[in-house]
Amino acid sequence: MDDRDWLILHTLNNEKSITKAGQSLFLAQPTLTKRLKQIETEFGVKIVDRGIKGVQFTPEGEYLAKRANEMLQFLREIKEDIENFNQNVSGTLRLGVSNFISKYKLPILLKLFKDQYPDVEFQVDTGYSKDIFNLVYNQTTHIGFVRGDYSWPGQKLLLFEEKLCIASTNKLELEDLPRLPRIDYRTDQLYKQLVENWWTEHYSQPPYIAMSVDQGDTCKEMILNGLGYAIMPSLFVDGIEEIHKIYLKDNKGNYLTRKTWMFYHEESLNLNVVKAFVNFIKDIDLYKL
Numbered sequence: 001m002d003d004r005d006w007l008i009l010h011t012l013n014n015e016k017s018i019t020k021a022g023q024s025l026f027l028a029q030p031t032l033t034k035r036l037k038q039i040e041t042e043f044g045v046k047i048v049d050r051g052i053k054g055v056q057f058t059p060e061g062e063y064l065a066k067r068a069n070e071m072l073q074f075l076r077e078i079k080e081d082i083e084n085f086n087q088n089v090s091g092t093l094r095l096g097v098s099n100f101i102s103k104y105k106l107p108i109l110l111k112l113f114k115d116q117y118p119d120v121e122f123q124v125d126t127g128y129s130k131d132i133f134n135l136v137y138n139q140t141t142h143i144g145f146v147r148g149d150y151s152w153p154g155q156k157l158l159l160f161e162e163k164l165c166i167a168s169t170n171k172l173e174l175e176d177l178p179r180l181p182r183i184d185y186r187t188d189q190l191y192k193q194l195v196e197n198w199w200t201e202h203y204s205q206p207p208y209i210a211m212s213v214d215q216g217d218t219c220k221e222m223i224l225n226g227l228g229y230a231i232m233p234s235l236f237v238d239g240i241e242e243i244h245k246i247y248l249k250d251n252k253g254n255y256l257t258r259k260t261w262m263f264y265h266e267e268s269l270n271l272n273v274v275k276a277f278v279n280f281i282k283d284i285d286l287y288k289l
Contacts, residue, residue: 101145112284137152165232220236224242
């Protein structure tokens with residue numbers, strides 16, 4: 001077994017499909033199947049069963065897939081430790097970033113950091129905040145950029161805070177909202193619950209959801225075309241003159257806000273590249289990017 005074999009088991013366990021695993025690893029399906037059979041021969045056990053629903057791991061296969069994840073993490077830590085022996089800031093920085101931040105903030109952040117530390121490479125995973133939280137919690141990534149107030153046991157830094165607003169091309173009255181078409185977009189559960197709690201505090205009837213779209217940017221375009229209003233963080237629509245905003249408040253008169261955090265584990269600061277990036281972010285005003 002070499003690190004490529006462990007990667008095959010890890011990827012196959014994630015994808016549950018020979019075809020998708022091969023695409024992810026840039027391996028032809030026959031090549032992947034042949035290597036999998038060689039691994040089975042080496043251990044003397046059957047690792048997977050292939051059926052209509054894709055790949056199913058045997059109990060022995062599930063054990064090996066679990067150990068594959070541990071082995072890959074162990075190998076990654078060895079490489080990082082070796083890179084860290086010199087005092088230069090180099091190596092691969094692993095980041096988990098929520099979808100909004102990855103589009104609107106991350107590219108310029110990485111460019112500025114790369115300008116200072118040209119020997120650094122990046123591995124970036126994007127997704128919903130809950131998924132990013134899990135990545136950094138399990139130390140799959142060094143640092144996570146997460147939107148929302150998740151309970152985090154490690155180190156964290158508040159990056160910025162944005163108000164929630166009702167966004168529309170028409171001026172609206174709050175009492176009319178239940179009768180007006182609303183556009184929702186796919187987001188994480190913590191944010192959806194925040195909006196739902198605000199709604200139930202103010203209205204006895206459900207909203208009129210005219211459409212649900214895939215992401216906030218699509219929602220913004222629907223708003224701009226006059227197809228309804230949306231409830232969204234203000235950064236989505238700041239600076240767009242055609243969009244009117246009403247900032248949400250709770251029953252105590254406090255603005256509803258959504259915070260964006262940087263999460264990381266204290267021990268990860270032992271890596272020069274992580275420590276440099278954390279210090280870099282502390283000196284950056286993300287509102288101005």
